[in-house]
Amino acid sequence: MSLKNFSELFVDLDSSNSTHNKIEVLKNYFLSNDPIDNSWAIYLLTGKSNRRFISGRYLKNLFSQIYKYPEWLIDTCYLKVGDSAEVITLLLKNKSTSRKKKLSNISLNELLSKTIPDLSKLNEEEKNFKIKNMWETLPEDNHLIFNKILTGTFRVGVSIGLITKSISKLINIDEEIISHRLMGNFEPSIDSYKFLVNKNINLQELNSKPFPFLLANTIEDKIFKHSINDFQFEWKYDGIRMQLIKRSGNFSLWTRGQELVNESFPELVEKMSHIKDDFVLDGELLVWNFKEQIACDFSLLQKRINRKSPTRSIQIKYPIIFIAYDILEINGRDIREVKLENRRIELEKYFSKWQNKTDNNISEIFKICDLIFPKDWPDALIYREKSRENNTEGLIIKTKTSIYSSGRKKGIWWKYKVDPMQLDAVLIYAKGGSGKRAGLYTDYSFALWKDQELIKFASAYSGLTNIEIKELDKWIRKNTIEKFGPVRSLRPEMVFEISFEKIQISKRHKSGIAVRFPRITKWRKDKKINDADSLENAYELMKKIL
Amino acid sequence: MKTKQEYLIRYKDGNLYCELADIWIDPSKPVKKALITHAHFDHFTFGCEEYISTKETAILLKERVGDNIKIKTFEYGEEFKINGINISFHPSGHILGSSQIRFIFAEEKWLISGDFKLQKDETCKQYEIVKTDYLISECTFGLPIFKWDESKKIANDISKWITNSPEKTSLLFCYSLGKAQRLLNEISQTNFKGNIYSHGSIHKMNNSYKKLGIDIKDTIKIENKKKIDELKGSLILLPPSLSKGSYLKNFKNIQTAFASGWMSIRALRKRSGYDKGFPISDHADWDGILEVVKKSEAKNVFFHHGDSQALTKFLVEKDSINVLFFGK
Numbered sequence: 001m002s003l004k005n006f007s008e009l010f011v012d013l014d015s016s017n018s019t020h021n022k023i024e025v026l027k028n029y030f031l032s033n034d035p036i037d038n039s040w041a042i043y044l045l046t047g048k049s050n051r052r053f054i055s056g057r058y059l060k061n062l063f064s065q066i067y068k069y070p071e072w073l074i075d076t077c078y079l080k081v082g083d084s085a086e087v088i089t090l091l092l093k094n095k096s097t098s099r100k101k102k103l104s105n106i107s108l109n110e111l112l113s114k115t116i117p118d119l120s121k122l123n124e125e126e127k128n129f130k131i132k133n134m135w136e137t138l139p140e141d142n143h144l145i146f147n148k149i150l151t152g153t154f155r156v157g158v159s160i161g162l163i164t165k166s167i168s169k170l171i172n173i174d175e176e177i178i179s180h181r182l183m184g185n186f187e188p189s190i191d192s193y194k195f196l197v198n199k200n201i202n203l204q205e206l207n208s209k210p211f212p213f214l215l216a217n218t219i220e221d222k223i224f225k226h227s228i229n230d231f232q233f234e235w236k237y238d239g240i241r242m243q244l245i246k247r248s249g250n251f252s253l254w255t256r257g258q259e260l261v262n263e264s265f266p267e268l269v270e271k272m273s274h275i276k277d278d279f280v281l282d283g284e285l286l287v288w289n290f291k292e293q294i295a296c297d298f299s300l301l302q303k304r305i306n307r308k309s310p311t312r313s314i315q316i317k318y319p320i321i322f323i324a325y326d327i328l329e330i331n332g333r334d335i336r337e338v339k340l341e342n343r344r345i346e347l348e349k350y351f352s353k354w355q356n357k358t359d360n361n362i363s364e365i366f367k368i369c370d371l372i373f374p375k376d377w378p379d380a381l382i383y384r385e386k387s388r389e390n391n392t393e394g395l396i397i398k399t400k401t402s403i404y405s406s407g408r409k410k411g412i413w414w415k416y417k418v419d420p421m422q423l424d425a426v427l428i429y430a431k432g433g434s435g436k437r438a439g440l441y442t443d444y445s446f447a448l449w450k451d452q453e454l455i456k457f458a459s460a461y462s463g464l465t466n467i468e469i470k471e472l473d474k475w476i477r478k479n480t481i482e483k484f485g486p487v488r489s490l491r492p493e494m495v496f497e498i499s500f501e502k503i504q505i506s507k508r509h510k511s512g513i514a515v516r517f518p519r520i521t522k523w524r525k526d527k528k529i530n531d532a533d534s535l536e537n538a539y540e541l542m543k544k545i546l
Numbered sequence: 547m548k549t550k551q552e553y554l555i556r557y558k559d560g561n562l563y564c565e566l567a568d569i570w571i572d573p574s575k576p577v578k579k580a581l582i583t584h585a586h587f588d589h590f591t592f593g594c595e596e597y598i599s600t601k602e603t604a605i606l607l608k609e610r611v612g613d614n615i616k617i618k619t620f621e622y623g624e625e626f627k628i629n630g631i632n633i634s635f636h637p638s639g640h641i642l643g644s645s646q647i648r649f650i651f652a653e654e655k656w657l658i659s660g661d662f663k664l665q666k667d668e669t670c671k672q673y674e675i676v677k678t679d680y681l682i683s684e685c686t687f688g689l690p691i692f693k694w695d696e697s698k699k700i701a702n703d704i705s706k707w708i709t710n711s712p713e714k715t716s717l718l719f720c721y722s723l724g725k726a727q728r729l730l731n732e733i734s735q736t737n738f739k740g741n742i743y744s745h746g747s748i749h750k751m752n753n754s755y756k757k758l759g760i761d762i763k764d765t766i767k768i769e770n771k772k773k774i775d776e777l778k779g780s781l782i783l784l785p786p787s788l789s790k791g792s793y794l795k796n797f798k799n800i801q802t803a804f805a806s807g808w809m810s811i812r813a814l815r816k817r818s819g820y821d822k823g824f825p826i827s828d829h830a831d832w833d834g835i836l837e838v839v840k841k842s843e844a845k846n847v848f849f850h851h852g853d854s855q856a857l858t859k860f861l862v863e864k865d866s867i868n869v870l871f872f873g874k
Contacts, residue, residue, distance in 0.1 A: 087691060437817075
């Protein structure tokens with residue numbers, strides 16, 4: 001029951017590409033460790049906490065101070081490794097000879113519930129001493145885990161689905177039940193683990209938790225063969241997917257990222273609490289333009305997301321709305337197995353009841369999504385093209401007869417997104433990547449023409465294959481004009497097709513425009529830099545949408 | 547201080563060159579006379595009129611490229627003269643036959659480290675400390691993040707990796723000359739007692755090592771038509787060039803690993819595409835390089851083969867030695 005076991009688990013998970021293997025490894029870990037350590041392991045692996053106790057910079061400075069290491073040398077190492085916690089771990093290997101103290105065999109629980117949280121109670125000197133002491137008494141194999149937890153960078157290729165599967169196998173209970181138990185705030189404790197692996201299913205305990213979300217898949221050609229009448233069409237809003245739950249008078253607002261966000265949206269909680277019925281609604285939270293009755297840009301919603309207890313003026317400045325598109329439970333009756341078209345009828349029925357019978361006006365903050373009724377598939381395509389006009393991302397297409405199962409279930413819901421906008425741009429800067437991409441130049445900046453000048457308009461780092469990344473990295477090293485720290489300015493020679501979702505005016509950028517989700521969709525080796533687009537082309541694109 | 551042209555050994559066209567003796571060290575293009583530090587292909591090029599190396603290096607080279615080359619050989623420590631310059635080979639601990647090369651001229655000593663390591667390796671001679679005035683050292687792993695574990699520990703990790711998956715065929719990728727034989731030697735001393743197969747290129751090198759008196763565990767040369775069941779739970783050594791492409795389709799239910807010093811970095815391990823990485827290297831780590839710089843008592847040091855900036859700055863800040871730049 002020690003940190004050692006967890007370190008071994010990390011190494012095993014980290015060095016396996018097979019789902020089957022990972023599930024076995026997890027199952028064995030859960031079998032051979034304490035409930036309390038198991039609950040912490042789940043907590044860490046599912047990324048429920050990425051709390052940063054100290055920064056990577058602090059860690060590096062501390063190491064430099066203690067062991068008289070020049071900071072520039074640590075920074076040089078960082079460029080190769082791409083992760084502060086790992087750099088310090090590797091450098092500590094060099095220090096292991098000086099270790100004389102007895103090695104500690106601390107448990108995962110002790111480390112996470114006591115040792116590390118206690119650090120914040122100490123003054124700087126005591127804190128530094130404590131960390132140094134940990135470095136010198138922890139077995140070498142545990143350094144990486146320790147440093148990663150300290151800096152809040154613990155991550156490993158394990159999805160919540162994988163944890164769900166391994167627990168489900170461990171106790172032989174349906175994955176859906178486990179997935180339900182894992183939803184929301186998982187507080188590490190003996191009880192929470194015991195609840196998770198409890199072989200008796202107790203519905204009462206699951207009361208405040210959301211249902212696993214049903215997700216839409218990317219559109220498939222085969223659906224066009226079906227009659228248009230088999231499907232329900234909705235706009236695809238660009239907000240936060242949420243479940244709004246009222247059970248036994250208690251109200252909870254859950255994001256798809258399994259966060260309880262009641263505190264961030266008090267006005268919604270306040271209004272909806274007046275409804276007499278109990279319910280579970282699935283929908284989208286947006287900042288709404290009430291005058292024009294359209295969604296505001298996602299960037300405005302971002303101003304609300306991470307803010308707890310927003311002031312009245314913030315609430316007025318960024319007014320929110322919850323748009324429900326599904327009803328999953330009504331007055332204690334789980335209706336997920338009811339067909340979508342019938343759930344829709346229920347949703348409409350209750351919505352009009354609530355609107356009429358509630359004293360305060362809930363329509364200021366809550367509505368149900370409008371349906372779209374295309375005549376045929378070409379008509380659906382026209383609707384999709386129009387989606388930018390009302391600030392949506394395209395269409396959601398749902399099989400009318402579908403039941404509400406969990407996950408990205410194939411063949412029931414699809415997203416039919418509007419085509420991205422594209423511009424051909426010139427690569428002008430590159431920066432070293434971090435993490436998995438350390439040691440390679442993988443962060444790129446692209447420019448468009450303005451008169452005879454290239455003006456930076458977007459940065460992107462995704463979209464190239466590993467082979468292309470390596471090839472481009474080589475080219476970058478040979479075609480550097482200047483280095484500024486980790487950034488290189490490059491000979492303008494390479495043209496890339498950049499796709500993005502939105503374009504808008506921005507005073508903060510020299511180019512005067514900002515794009516959302518820029519990504520590389522093609523390396524246009526066939527194009528010379530003179531063939532690249534100009535800022536004027538970008539403005540045209542913007543006009544077309546407005 | 548001397549100008550670059552006055553150095554006994556300098557960089558010319560990207561290669562180490564001694565003008566007084568008109569001799570090149572590990573040249574990358576055909577020249578008249580070439581000193582060869584060891585038999586890896588990135589240190590050898592076809593078409594030189596004459597090669598000079600240790601006896602072992604000569605034999606390994608001939609195994610690899612055929613008898614059609616003219617090689618003169620010398621024992622370790624045996625001095626020979628070219629244009630009045632005393633030259634001698636000294637063990638560098640990299641692979642069998644690998645050497646450092648010392649030049650003495652007008653009471654000035656120069657030492658080319660060649661590829662070297664200080665770690666234990668029973669398949670070749672231990673690195674010999676050679677005193678010098680000028681040191682030209684490789685610095686492939688010239689950052690303090692590189693600190694090698696004992697090879698015994700890595701071998702045990704490999705053994706565990708294989709035995710923990712008895713249902714699988716374990717493919718271990720490693721350089722066919724040097725690394726493969728060192729791994730075989732180490733793995734044969736672990737708890738893993740299953741079958742070991744090796745690819746033709748590795749098998750050939752194993753035999754050469756045996757001929758030169760190195761005790762290498764017998765392995766089975768891998769045949770393409772081997773029955774899949776027979777390979778379950780066994781270890782197969784393959785050269786890294788086969789890790790991509792269709793060769794792996796010959797096997798079923800495999801796990802793969804790469805044995806290389808670079809595997810000590812997680813990002814590189816992840817990017818490499820192998821399931822697992824075992825950090826074991828035939829090059830010196832940071833401490834190894836520093837130790838050699840110190841014990842050689844060199845007052846002037848050049849670094850090549852690697853990113854030398856950090857090492858240079860570190861030594862200049864810390865010590866009174868001169869770290870020089872070749873300029874290519």
